[in-house]
Amino acid sequence: MEDCIKLHYVVDGQDFVSCGRASEDVKRTLKSLGISSQVIRKVAIAMYEGEVNMVIHADGGIADVGIYADRIEIVLSDKGKGIADIEKAMQEGYSTATEEIRELGFGAGMGLPNMKKYTDDMTIESELNVGTTITMRVNIV
Amino acid sequence: MKVNEIISLLDAEVLCGDAFETEIGSAFGSDMMSDVLAYVNEQGLLLTGLCNPQVVRTAEMMDISCICFVRGKKPDESVVALAAEKNIMLIATKRCMYSACGELYKAGLEGN
Ligand SMILES: Nc1ncnc2c1ncn2[C@@H]1O[C@H](COP(=O)(O)OP(=O)(O)OP(=O)(O)O)[C@@H](O)[C@H]1O
Ligand SMILES: [Mg+2]
Numbered sequence: 370m371e372d373c374i375k376l377h378y379v380v381d382g383q384d385f386v387s388c389g390r391a392s393e394d395v396k397r398t399l400k401s402l403g404i405s406s407q408v409i410r411k412v413a414i415a416m417y418e419g420e421v422n423m424v425i426h427a428d429g430g431i432a433d434v435g436i437y438a439d440r441i442e443i444v445l446s447d448k449g450k451g452i453a454d455i456e457k458a459m460q461e462g463y464s465t466a467t468e469e470i471r472e473l474g475f476g477a478g479m480g481l482p483n484m485k486k487y488t489d490d491m492t493i494e495s496e497l498n499v500g501t502t503i504t505m506r507v508n509i510v
Numbered sequence: 511m512k513v514n515e516i517i518s519l520l521d522a523e524v525l526c527g528d529a530f531e532t533e534i535g536s537a538f539g540s541d542m543m544s545d546v547l548a549y550v551n552e553q554g555l556l557l558t559g560l561c562n563p564q565v566v567r568t569a570e571m572m573d574i575s576c577i578c579f580v581r582g583k584k585p586d587e588s589v590v591a592l593a594a595e596k597n598i599m600l601i602a603t604k605r606c607m608y609s610a611c612g613e614l615y616k617a618g619l620e621g622n
C-alpha cells in the first residue's frame with residue numbers, strides 16, 4: 370500500500386465558534402511536513418470553505434484528509450439536507466444562505482467555485498435529505 | 511507600509527500582537543469573509559467591521575498577518591486570545607470602512 374498520513378475530524382454543526390479547527394490542524398500538519406506554502410494555501414482555503422459549508426448548510430459532518438507523496442486528498446461528508454441542483458450551486462453568487470448566515474460573514478455564494486479554483490480535482494455527490502460528499506485533490510508539485 | 515504607520519494613520523488601538531515593524535504590501539476591506547476567501551491573493555492587512563472568531567480563522571487560512579476592526583468595533587476576549595495564539599495582530603479604529611481604507615490608500619497602501 371502507498372504511504373499516507375491520514376487525518377480524521379468530526380466537524381460540529383452546532384459550534385460556529387470552533388468551525389475551522391479541522392482546516393487549521395491540517396494547515397499546521399502540512400507545514401510541519403515541509404509542504405510548500407502554495408500547496409498549503411490551496412488546501413487551507415478549499416478545506417475551510419468546505420468546513421464552513423458543512424456547519425452553515427448541513428449541521429456538521431466528517432472531514433478525512435490523506436497526505437500522500439504527490440497529493441493531498443480531502444473528503445468532506447455530511448448527512449445534511451443535500452444540494453438540489455449541483456450545477457447551480459457551483460455558480461458564483463448562488464447561495465441559499467439566510468440573512469442570519471450573512472451577518473456572520475458568509476453566504477456570498479463563492480465557496481464552491483473557490484474550492485474548485487484552488488483544487489486540481491473536485492467531485493460533489495449529493496442526495497436531497499440524505500447528505501453531501503465532496504472529494505477534493507490538490508497535487509503536490 | 512509598516513504596521514506602525516497604519517496604526518498612526520488610523521489612530522488605532524492595539525488589541526494584541528507586537529508586529530509593529532511588519533511590512534504590509536496590500537490591504538482588503540470587507541465584512542464578508544466569503545469575499546476575503548475568494549478575492550484576496552496576497553497576505554497583508556484585512557479591514558473589517560465583523561468581529562466574530564471566523565474573521566481570525568479566515569485570516570489564518572489566508573496568511574493575513576494583521577486585522578483592523580473599523581467603526582469602533584472590538585471583538586470579545588476569546589477572539590483576541592485566538593488571534594494572539596495564531597500570531598495575528600489585531601488593531602481597532604473608530605473610523606468607518608470608507609475613510610479608513612481611503613486614508614491608507616492615500617498614504618500609498620494599495621488594494622489587493
Ligand atoms: N454541505 C452542503 N450541504 C447542503 N447544501 C450545501 C452544502 N454546501 C453548499 N451547499 C449549497 O450550495 C450553495 C452554494 O455554496 P457556496 O459555498 O458556493 O456558497 P455559500 O456557502 O452560500 O456562500 P459562501 O461560501 O460565499 O459563504 C449554498 O448556499 C447551499 O445551498
Ligand atoms: Mg460556502
